[in-house]
C-alpha cells in the first residue's frame with residue numbers, strides 16, 4: 001500500500017512558482033506532449049500533492065525525459081507552471097537520490 | 101545504454117563548479133571565432149556567445165563516445181568515474197572534434213559579429229571570459245551549482261564594464277535575461293538577442309535570396325523568450341518564402357536536444373519526428389539554436405538540409 005507523507009510537497013517545492021496543486025487533471029498535457037509522457041505532468045504532480053514519495057521515486061526516467069519544452073504549459077487551462085514544477089522534481093532527485 | 105542519470109548530472113555539475121563549464125573545452129576553441137575580427141575586449145556592449153556554438157563539436161564527439169563509455173571501466177565503476185572527473189577533466193580525453201566540425205560552429209558567431217558590424221552596432225567580446233551560462237545545470241535541477249556559477253558569470257561581466265549583452269542562441273538568452281535575475285540580487289544587465297537587435301534596425305539587404313525554407317522555432321525562443329516575429333521579418337526581408345510546419349510559432353515542437361545528455365535515443369526519436377514535419381513543407385530548414393541545428397541535421401541524415409539562420413542572413417546582408 002502506498003504511504004503518504006504530507007511534508008513531501010514542501011521538500012519538492014523550490015520556489016513560490018511551484019504549483020502542482022493547481023492541476024485539475026484535465027489531460028491536455030498528456031494529449032499534446034511530443035514525447036508521449038503519460039505520467040508527467042499530471043500523475044506525478046498528483047503523487048507530489050498526495051505526499052506519495054515512493055511513487056515519485058519510481059518515475060525518475062520520466063522526470064528526466066521531459067524536454068521542458070512548455071508545449072503543455074502553453075496549453076494548460078489551469079496555469080500550471082509545468083516546466084518549473086518538473087525542474088523542482090529534478091532538484092529533489094538530485095538531492096535525495098543522487099546526493100548532488 | 102545511457103550513463104546513469106545521477107552520475108551524468110554529477111559530472112556535469114562538478115565540471116561547472118570546478119572548470120566553469122559543464123563540458124570544458126580548450127581556450128583556443130572557445131575564442132577561435134574572434135580571429136581577425138579585431139573586437140575590443142569588454143566594454144559597455146559585448147557579443148556574448150555563452151560558448152553554446154563552440155561546445156557543439158565536443159558534445160557531438162562525447163555522444164559518440166557515450167555508447168563506448170557505457171561499456172567501459174568508467175561506467176563499471178560509475179561512482180568512481182565521477183571521483184576521477186573531479187581530479188582530471190574526463191571529457192577532455194574523450195572528445196576530439198575534427199577541424200571541419202570546429203569550423204562549422206566557429207562560423208556562426210563570426211556570422212553574427214559580421215552582421216552586427218555591418219549594421220553599425222558597436223560591441224566588444226570577452227574572449228576567454230565569455231563563460232558558459234549554466235543552462236544545462238539549470239535544466240537538470242542542479243540549482244545550488246547554478247546559483248554559484250551565475251554569480252561568477254555576472255561578476256565577470258561587471259568586471260569588464262558590460263551593461264548590455266547581445267546573445268546568439270536561445271538558451272544563453274533565456275539564462276541571462278530571465279533566469280539570472282531570479283538568482284542574483286540587483287541584477288541590471290540588459291540582454292538582447294542579435295535577431296532582436298537586427299530586426300529593430302532598418303537594414304537593407306544587399307541581395308535577394310530565393311526559395312522555400314521550413315522554419316523551425318526553438319521552444320526556448322518561442323515559449324520562454326517570445327522571439328517569434330524577428331526571425332520571420334529578417335528572412336522574409338531577404339525574399340525567402342517561409343514554410344510553417346504543422347507545429348510552429350508558440351505551438352512549435354522541440355528538436356529533442358534537451359534530453360540528449362541523458363537519453364540520446366529519445367532525443368534522436370523526437371528529432372526524427374520533427375524532421376518529418378519540416379520535410380513535409382520544404383526541402384531546406386532553418387534553425388536558430390545550435391542544439392536544434394545539430395539534432396535535426398543528424399536526424400535528417402541527408403533527407404533535408406538545415407542551415408543556421410545566420411548563414412542565410414550573412415548571404416543576404418553582407419556587401
Ligand code: SF4
Pocket residue numbers: 022023024025026027028029030041042072075076077078079080082
Ligand atoms: S494540462 Fe494543466 S491542468 Fe491539465 S492535466 Fe496537465 S497540468 Fe493538469
Ligand code: SF4
Pocket residue numbers: 029032033034035036037040041065066067068069070071072073082083
Ligand atoms: S514540457 Fe514538453 S516534454 Fe515535458 S511534459 Fe510538457 S510537452 Fe511533454
